[in-house]
Each structure stands twice: as C-alpha cells, then as structure tokens.
Amino acid sequence: MHTTIYQLLAIGVFVLMGCFSSHSQQHFQQLDSVFAPWDSPNHPGGAIMVVQNNTTIFSKAYGLASLEYDIPNTTKTRFNIGSISKQFTAMGIVLLEQQHKLSFDDDIRKYLVELPDFGETITIRHLLHHTSGLRDLHGLLALAGWRATDIATNEDLYRVLQNQKDLNFKPGEEFLYCNTGYILLAKIIERVTNSSFPTWMKNTIFDPLGMQNTYVAAKPDRIVTNNATSYNGNNPFRRAIEHWGYYGSGNIYSTTADLMLWLQNFIHPKKEWSDAFSTLVTTTPLHNGYQTNYGFGVRIEEHLGKKMIQHGGAVGGYRAVARVYPEEHVQIVILTNFSNSGMGSKLNAITNIIFDTEESTVITTPKTQQSTNYATLSNQQLSKFEGIYWSDEEKYGRKIYIKKDRLRYETPSGVAYPLVPINASTFQLINVGEYVLLHFETANKVPKITVSIPNQIPGSLTLHQTIASDNSTDPRAYIGAYYSPELKTTYTILQEQTEVYCEHIRHGKIKLKRVFDDIYAGTWPVDTVEIKRDANSNVIGMKISNGRTRNVWFRKID
Template identity: 40%
Template sequence: MKQITLCCIALFIAFSAVGQNSKNDIDGLFSEWKKPNNPGGVVMVTHKNQIIFSHAYGLANIPYRIPNDKETIFNVGSISKQFTAMGIVLLQLEGKLSVDDAIQKYLPEMPQFKQTITIRHLLHHTSGLRSSPELFGLAGWRDGDAITNEDVYRYLAKQVDLNFEPGSEYMYSNSGYILLAKIIENVTKQDFKSWMKENIFLPFQMNATFIEEDCSKLISNTAVSYTEIEPSVFKTIENNDLTYGASNVYSTSTDLLKWAKNFYETPKEWQTAFTMLETLEVLNSGRKNNYAFGIFVDDFFGNRRVQHTGAIAGFRSILYCYPDEDLEIVILSNFTSNQLFKIADQISQLFLDNKSIAKKEEIAINPVKLNSEVLKKHEGLYWNDTDNYSRKIYFENDTLWYLRSNNKKSPLLPISETEFQMGGINEKLVIKFEDHSNTMKLISSDNSILKFKKYEYNVPTPKELKSYTGTYYSPELETSYTISLKDGKLYGYHSRFGEFEIRILKKDVLDWSGMSISKHIRDKKGNVLGFKITLNRIRNLWFEKKQTL
C-alpha cells in the first residue's frame, strides 16, 4: 500500500472583533422569540462593566398576556448548584465542616459503602451515587409525580452499591447536591431556604432570588413554563420536581449578573470563597475533571470560562462568565428549546478572540501488507461491558472495517498484525487486538482506552428464553419487574409502565426497548439468580429473581 496521511485540522470558526458588535447582532439571534403570543425570555450581556445588551422577549404568561421583562423571575434549574456549593464553602471557611469529611459524619443514615464518599466527591460529581431522577424512573415514578428531598433521602439510604469507586469518574448526579443541602441543614440547624437567603442571596443584593420547591404557590412576577406542542401552540409544563439543593432556585437576569460579576471582580471578603468555588481536581487516574464546586470551569476557543446551564420543566437557563474578558452572558427562557446553547456560543464569538491554536496534525502511516487470512481472524462482534454497546469488525474488499451501530463504518489501516489505525476520522484512534484474550482495545490520542470483548451471537433456544422469565425485585427501589415469554418473544412489565418488548443483545444481556440494559447473573447450574440493570446515570442496580413463571 502507498503511504497514507491522515490530517486532523481544527474547525475554523470566525470570531467578530469587539468593535463590530451591535445590538442587532444579538437581537437577530432571537427571531423565534419575537412571534406574537409566544413565550420567550430575557437576554443580558455585559462587557467591561457595561451593559451591552438587555432585552426581554415574549410572554411570561400567555393567557393573561403578561410580557417578560428584565425583572421577570425564572426557575434557573441546575444553575442552582453553584449556590449550594457556595453554602458548603462558607461552612468550610467557618470551620464547621471539611469538604474532605466522609458524608456519614453529617448524614449518619447514609449506608457505609465499600469506599468512602466525601463532601468533595459530592461537589465534583465524582461520588458514584446514582442520580435521583433515574432512580425514581426505574422505581416506577412517572413524569408528573411529585418528588421531594425526603423521597430522595429515603431511596439513597437504601442503596448498597455505587456506580463506580468515588473519585474514579465524573458522572453528573442530582443526588449529590440534594445531599449537600441536607448537610447544610444538619450543620446549621436551619432551614435551607432561609439560611441560603440570609448568607448568600442577600449579601450579594440578589433581592429577587429565592428557593422554592412548592410549585403550587403563586409568586408574583414569575414566568410560567411552556412547551410547544405544535407550531405556535403552547402547553404549560408543571414543575413536579420539589427537590432543592440541585435545582429550584428562582432568580432574575439582573440578580444573576450581580452574582457572575464576582468571578472576575470579587469583593475582598469573598475572594477566598470564590477561589475555592473554582477548585478543580483530577480523577484517581490522573485525568482532568472540569467540574469544580457547582460550576464548570472550561474554555471556549482558548478563553477561560466559568459556566453552568439549567433545565427544569419548561424553563431553560444559561450563565456564562469569561473572567479574563469581563464578559457575562445570561439567557433565561420560559419554554423548551435546544437552540439556546448554540446561541450563547454565537454571542460569545461576537466578543472574544479565537485564542485556540489551530492544530494541524499530520499522521503519516505506512500500512503494512497483510494477507486476508490474517485480517479475517479479527472479524467478529465485540462488546463494551462498561457502556453496553457492541461493534462489528468485518473483512470486505481487501480491507478490515469497523462498523458502528448507526451503520457508519471506518477502514482499519494495518500498522502491524494486531494494531490498526482508524481511517476516515479527524482524530488519531488505534485499534489493538489481543488474540490470546479475545479483546479489542480502542486507544485514543490521550491514551484513554475502551475495552471490547469478542463474543458470538447465537439465536436463543426456547429453553434459554424461558430461563429469563420471572418476577424480579429490588430492595433498593422497593419495586418489581416481571419478564414473560409470548409467541417466542420476551416482554417486560411494570405496574406503572405497562408492557414493553425485551430484545436479547447477547447471552444474558437484554435490551429493554432502548430504556435500559439488564445483565442476568446465573448460578453454577445455569439458573438465573437475578439481573443488574443499567440506564443513564445508574449502573448495575441489583434485582433478585423471586418467582419463575
């Protein structure tokens, strides 16, 4: 084969000079919010201590035709987490707790796991605790069921395992921040909402900001949240998440700007606290985690950024701060939209230079000549047991191919008999086959490794299908699922979800209609003892087989 060169070139994005900025540039990004009788939101941008843009769009309440304005109050969703984190920081600075304390010191009802979870783990989303929305969903709670902090505490106190060893991974978890709120209450002996107002919101003159988990209360000047069910037809979305600590802070664009300003112009008495809020830490492996204490600390094309977003019911919120540029962007909306993140980035580009170094990495490869017999021995199906998906390796037209589940494929260019460079992509990925262990490793440019195990898929026999049937119970969730066999197919059933089809991916690994994956455990005689289920932010939660059908 001839030498093949793979070029990895960073995507070029045009950035506007600050002098070219205008209100029209920003206003033009919100054309969808200008339609009559639509909900909308509020956008505020400050740069170098000057308000560059401030505008409200649409209706806060459609039936009463109340418009949004700059003092309209919105639920800011997960932006709330940074205020909870600041509460922990203040208690640390007062010597009332340490972020390196085990959580059981303040939450004695929490189980003792195999590894210690510290407050720091909760702050960084590295605790391994399963996230509460997914726990409730798996337990049978529906969208619309009211969930309180007490409900979350009750479920977390029953957990016996974690998703992973604390500190080994980052996995966003609302559970951790709900527990942080309880720690603040237990340490201060005060109601969380009152303590936060007294110690954080009022000192920063965030007079319109408060915590409210009871959505049934009528609060003046607060926007109603909506979703669009068909063009220009909107439906109210009630917020039935009654938890606090992870969400349910209500605020205005002006109050959030007061807060964000502290990331680059901090009062002397708050400098230590805000520095601590930006604390980053590496994982046990040494890899970087860019989630600090309730905020992401990252960069946007080389510009350092402190940011968080929020989504709850129909509310969407964005808070971007670029401390080195004295730039703040706040977008608050009262209807569901996935475009706000893109728009926030476009606004950022209007004010920032592209400081990232355009990388052009030429990777020269001299593929070795391998005969078809050598290539074909790597063919097969390979399973990633961590993230529960498979990849197919197959030989065609003198080339070994890597096939993804979406039917997209990449050629594998041989470096040696067992190592291949993946072609057709803009990054360096190496595939290494270990024949003695039937393992395939995918090695990225940062040396992170994904492991795949070779397996064979065989159509299950009626006896094998029958072995999966039965009723399975989780003491951690206090709920049961039943798996039955009908007309040669497996079906799951839950009293609140009804029936759904179950498909076998490989022996003892079952797909629950794309909702989750169950891995069935057998005894030495081949009898199914139960299964471990994985979905989103839950891994390997145990269900014991209680009855065979």
C-alpha cells in the first residue's frame, strides 16, 4: 500500500515537473523567436534576461558585439545602460541621507557653492524628481556649439552652468526631465564623500550588491574588456559615439545578470537595503498638487493593469530597459548595441508572452468624451476670443478664429479643429481623441487660454498677436549678430532672397520658418527663435529654445 502511494506521488511530481518544463520551454521558444532577427549575419544585437519568481526563464544573447572583428554578444557582454544609470546615482544620495550626511531638502548650493543664485531654492529632492527648473545639458551644450559627436564632460557642464542666469521654470512647479540634475547629484556625492564618483559607487553600491561587471565610465578612452560597440542605421550599420564624457545621469556599463541582482531588490530586497529601495519609489507632488510618476531615478507606472517600475536608456547606438512588475515577481532586462533595435515592440512581445495577453503594439486613441450641454454663442460673442496665442512654457502656438459660425483652433501646419462652447468662456475641442477643454480669460491685461486634459497638468497660452496683424513683420529687421553671455557664443541671422537663416560657426546655416510674427522654427539646436523688441519696436535680441532648454538669451550686437 505504501509503495503504491509513493509511486503515485512520484508520478505526480514527474507530471508537475513535466508540465512546468513544457511551459518554460514554450516561453523560451516564444521569447527566442522575438529576438531571432538579431542573429542575422553581420548584425549587432544584444542580451536579454527574464526572471519570474526568482527563476531565470530566459537568458540569451544575439548578434555581434563588434562588426569589425566579428565578435558575438554574450550574456556577459557589457552595454552602456544610458539613463538607467540615474537610479544608481539616486541610490547614492539615499544612502548618504540615511547616514545623515545630507538631507533631500537641502539647498544644492550648500554643496555646490559655485552655482549661481537663481533667486529660487533648488533642493536635492528637486534634482531627483526632475522638478528643479534647470536647463538640460544637451540643449545648452548644443547651443554653445557642441556637436553630437563631441565628448562633453562633467567639468564642461559645470563651467556652462556657472554662467546661467535663468531657469526653465520655478522649482517644484513643473516636471521636465533633466540630465543636468543628475550630473549635479554626482558632484554632490563627490563633495560629501570626498571620493571620486566611480570609485565610491563601486565600493558602496556595486560590490555590496554583487554587481561585479558594472562600472561608471568616467573616462572615454578607458579600455574595458567585454564591452559591446554601438551602431546606428540598419544594413549598412554605422559606428555610433559610444558614450558621452559625463557621468551621474548616464554612462554606467553593466550586464543583464548584474542588473537582475539590482532589480530583485524591488521585489525581495536584502534586509539592509529594504528602506533604501522603498525610498527610490517615492514621489513628491508638484506645488499645484499634481502627482508625477517619477520617483528617485525610476518611473512608477501601471501597465496591463499591473504596477510597474522601470527606466529606459539611450546613448549612441545603445538602447536599454530595466523593468520590474513587483507584484507578479517579474523582471525584464534588454540591452542592445544598435539604435534600430525596436525596443518598444520587443517589450510588448515579452509581456504578451509572460502574462499571456494580446496587447497590441499600436496605441489606440480613446474616444472623445462629449459634453451633454452645449451653449449657443453669436459671432459677435465669439469674435472676442480670436487671435494668435502662444505658450511660453511649451513653445507652441495656436490660431483661434471664426469660420462658418464656429470658433476654430488651428495649428501652425494649417490643421484646424472645431471648438464647441460649453458656456460663455469655456469650449470643448472636438475630433482630437481626448476630452480637451479651453477656458478663455479675456478680462486679463493679456488674454489667456487654459488648456485642460484629463490626468495632465493644465497648460496655458497667452495672446501673442491679433489676426489682423498676422504676417506683418519684415525679417530684414532681424539681420545681424546675436551674442549669449551665458554660453559665450554668437549666432547670426541673415536673409538670402526670401529665406531667413540662423548661422553658427560650428552648426552652419539653419533655415528658419516663420511661425507667427517674431517667432520662427528651425532645426536642432535652434528649434524655436523668439525675436524680442524694445518699447519702440526695435529688435534688441532673441530667445532660443530647444525642448528641455528654454529661453536662452542672445543680445543683438550688430
């Protein structure tokens, strides 16, 4: 009788093991097929690792680490992880806070006394959450003359920052992703510990967590074994600059296995690390109460109805993502050495397989919510809202005008959407796939529009000019040289026949396209040019913006 029971139990165990093995094998084959195209001849690739319930269900490398020498990627190959590095810098700050060597709410000038006083207190917490208002280093250095292929170091950024006069916004009022902040956090760590950032990170974070193949690349010319080379393009591939010369916001090299050692602490942290990892996933609301999803170097989001902690990285041709579903005990790491790796679709495919979903790679547009009650306004009532409005924060403009007894909302490209009145001053924007409301405030000295979209911070536009004055300026008034004391560089605006250009000694001629009166659009790094005039309408300078760098002042000198 006992023998029979033991035999049945043994059969049950083998059946369960067989089912588990079959299920794991099916997952492996499905995941392998997702990345099989990377194994084409003379093709870069990457390394992927998926862990579920503390068990590795997939780990494999594809393609070449070096096209020049025909060296394959392996699961031990190191890749630059780009902005995934930020959570390690944040952890350094968290550990110092636990040791009472600093406070998240300290003024950063307590440690970086050479930084200018912007008239606003910027705290360490602001840097961690990307709410400092500091201009991003990429836009600043590009405007100063750096090209994408130039090596910019931490010292280069410190030097430029010391000349800055303005912020993008008041600290705590907006969220705007900012690499500058994390470079300053690295500097704070160095000042507080009296140690170099790469050495301190190795001794304090990487080695204690067993991340023996992870390091901070502080020197671009350092030779390290098992590093993948990065590439751009797609048959033929081209060499890509492998990393910038700065650290803190990026430039950590790691492997899939090392990153898994890190990620598991978001699920089952080591006892001495528990509080620190919990701190990484805390957020702080903006001054207006809006809660962002950015913690300390990580994003806390929801995906497929599941809590997700993640961050991505991109530098040169490297692309990387480290993702955790803490409640499902799932960790995903993808590291690649070519820019056209299709990271988004690959991630969707992995989660579809792991969670047995049918998520599409195409994001569907939600149906527009309709208001139940619309108002009726005459053309005379509508006419007071007409004009060209401009957002100084987001650098975009809209033309509001009447056509066929209805107010229209037109983009600079000429696409117009109808505005339907909810009441005497609030309108719903129709046919845009979202429930968008525009509230007009015409009693102000300068009329203003507040734009509201569900689950987003409200935006605003102010009246820039009347419809009647559209296209009334003569670009010949702009011609001349413009100097930035903040960047110590000069741009020249010139006109050739009917075309207007902005020229720089390193970037050459950048064609400008008129958007509205005294506002022009160009290409990187001169994305938006706003001409400024004095009380007599004489041109006195211009402000240039490019995404995360806003309103850099250039004084007209010629």
